[in-house]
Amino acid sequence: MAYPYAHEKEVRVLSKHFGEPEARTVEGWKARGGYEALKKALEMSPDEVIEIVKNSGLRGRGGAGFPTGLKWSFMPKDSGKPHYLLCNADESEPGTFKDREILRWTPHQLIEGCLIAAYAIRAQHVYIYCRGEFFEASAVLARAIEEAYEAGLCGEDILGSGTRIDVSIHLGAGAYICGEETGLMNSLEGRRGQPRVKPPFPAAVGAFGMPTTINNVETLSAVGHIVKHGADWYRQWGTEKSPGTKLFCVSGHVRKPGNYELPLGFPLRELIEDVCGGMRDGRALKAVIPGGSSVPILSAEECEACTLDYEGVIEAGSMLGCASVIVMDETTDIVHQVRRMAQFYAHESCGQCTPCREGSAWVTKILQRIEEGRGCEEDLDTLMEVTEQMTGTTICVLSDSVAAPVQSSIRKFRDEYLALIRRGERVGAA
C-alpha cells in the first residue's frame, strides 16, 4: 500500500503512515513506535522537553514560522493558574490541505504531540479546534481520543506519571478568521471569532483568561518525533534556519497534485517539474503562489531560483506561509483569480477594523469592474493605494493578506489588467 503519488525524493516523517488504516488505532500506532516519545518526555522535566524542541529549531507550521520552543518558553513556570494548549486545526487558508490528512490518517501522532506539548507548558487541558467542515476527520480523531483515554494515555495520571492532561475536540462553524490565534480563542469561549488586540499575548492572557499556547496540527505532530530521536536528528534535514521536513500542499495545474513531505530548502522548480510530474498538458508555467492565498504571487522567472525554506521564499519575493504551493499555467486568468481571492477575504473579514472591512469590499468591487471590462487605468492606482492603507493598520493580518495578491499581481501582471481595461481581452477565455 503506497501513497499513490509518493516520490523517492520525499522524506516521510509525518506522512510515513498516511494511507494505512491500521495506523489509526492506538495499537497500530504503538506498533509503529508511537507513544514511546510520550513516555520519554514524561521522564524528563518540562523544561528539558522545551530545550529539545528549541534545539531542534522547529518552527510553527501554521503560517508565521515562529520558533516553537521559544514560544513554549514564554509560558509562566508557576503561575498557579490553569494553563491551556490549543491545537489549531482550523485549516482554512486557500491552498492548504495538510492538517486534514494528519487528522484522518494519523490521529495518534497528533494526540501524542499534544500531550507532550501540554506537559512541557504545564497545561492540564488541550482543546483541538477543528474547522466545522471536518466531520469525517473529527470523527476519526474523536475515536482516537477515546482509545487514548481507554489506554490511560489521556486523563488523570497518564502512564502512571501522576500528570493529568485532558484532550477535547472543539468544532468551529465556518469562519476563516477563527484560524487566527486570538480569534480562535474567542470562538472556543463561545463568542464571535473576532481577533483580540495584542498585547496581552496569549502566554499571559489567553483562552478563558489563562496562560495559553497555540500551535498548528503539523507543528505538534512533529514534536513526538523530535523528542524521540533528538534535536540533531531533526536537523539533518532542511537548512540552518529552517530545519526539518515540511508537508508541501501542491495544487493547481500540475500533473500530480497532493501532499509531499520534503526537507525545507527544496527547490521550487524541482518540486513542480520532478516531484509533481510537471505541468498539466505540457503547458508553460505562468505563476506560483508559494504559501497559500495570503502571500504574494511569484512570476515564472521568480520561481527559477526559489528554494522552499522560510528565508528562500522571502528572498524570491514572497513568503512560505503554510507551504501551500498553488501552481498556475499560461491559460490562467490572473485578474479573475485575484478577484476570487479578494472576494474570499471580503467575505471572511470579521468587520472590526475599518481598513479591512471597507477595503476588502471595495477592492473586490473594483476588481469585478475591471474583470467585466468596465475598468479604467486609474483603477490600478486606486487598488495600490487602498491596499497600501490596508497594510499594517489593523488588529490582525487578514487585511494585509488582501494586499499581497492584489499588489503583487498588479506589479507582475500589469499587462493583463491593461488588456482587460483597454480592449476587454481576457486570458484563457475561449
Place this chain on the structure above:
Amino acid sequence: MSGEIPFRNPGWAGNTGEFDLTEDQVRGRDYAGARPLEGGHPAGAAGYPYMLAEKHPEAPLFEGPYKERFEKLKSRYPDLRAALLPTLNLAQEVRGYISPETMDEVAALLDLSPAYVRGVVTFYTMYNKRPVGRYLVQVCTNISCNLCGAEDVLNAFLRYTDTELGETSADGNFTVIEAECLAGCGFPTCVQINSEYYENLTAQDVPDLLEALKARAGGAGAAAGAEAQTEAEED
C-alpha cells in the same frame, strides 16, 4: 445501501485509480464506526456530523441520547458560554437549521441572552439560518478548485437540480451553495455534501452523483439510513 456513489478516491492523492482502499477506509468510517448518538466519551462528543439528511424542525432540545450528549459537551469547559458552539451544532443536527426560536431556546439552556446568541449565530456561515434540503451541497470555488474547473461543477449542480444558488429543489432534496476553501485543494473540485467530502469531481460526475443521492434518500428506511456515520448500521 442503495445508490452507488461514483467513488473516485475521495479524500486523497487524486484520481489515479491505483489504490486499493475501500471508501469506508478512506473516509475513516471503518475505524470511527457507527458512533453512538449520546457521544461516547465527553472528550470526543463533538466529533460528529451535524448535518443530517433527515431533520425535524420541531424536535425538542434535547431529549434522550441528545440530552446526554449535551450534558457531556457542557462538562468539558471551565464555563458554560464555551459550550455555545457545540450546542448550536447539536441543535442544527436535530433541527436542520437555527431559527430565531432555536436561538432563544439555546440561550435559555446556557444562561445567555437571546441577543448574544443571535450575534454569534450570524457570525458563522455553517449555521443555516433557513431550512435547507436533505442534502446541502457546498461547492468550493476558491482558487485551487477554481483553477481546475470548479465553476463548471457548480453550474452543473445548479443545472441538474434545477435551482438557483441557495434555493431548495422542488423535491426537497438539494440546496446548492458556493463554499470557500474546504481544505481539499489538491483534489479539485472539492464538494461537501452534508457531512461528507467528494473530491476530484468534474461536471460530468454530477448527474450520477445526484441520482445516487436521490436513491439513498428515497431508499428503505430513509429516515434513519441516510447518514451511515451516526445511524442505522450498528446491527
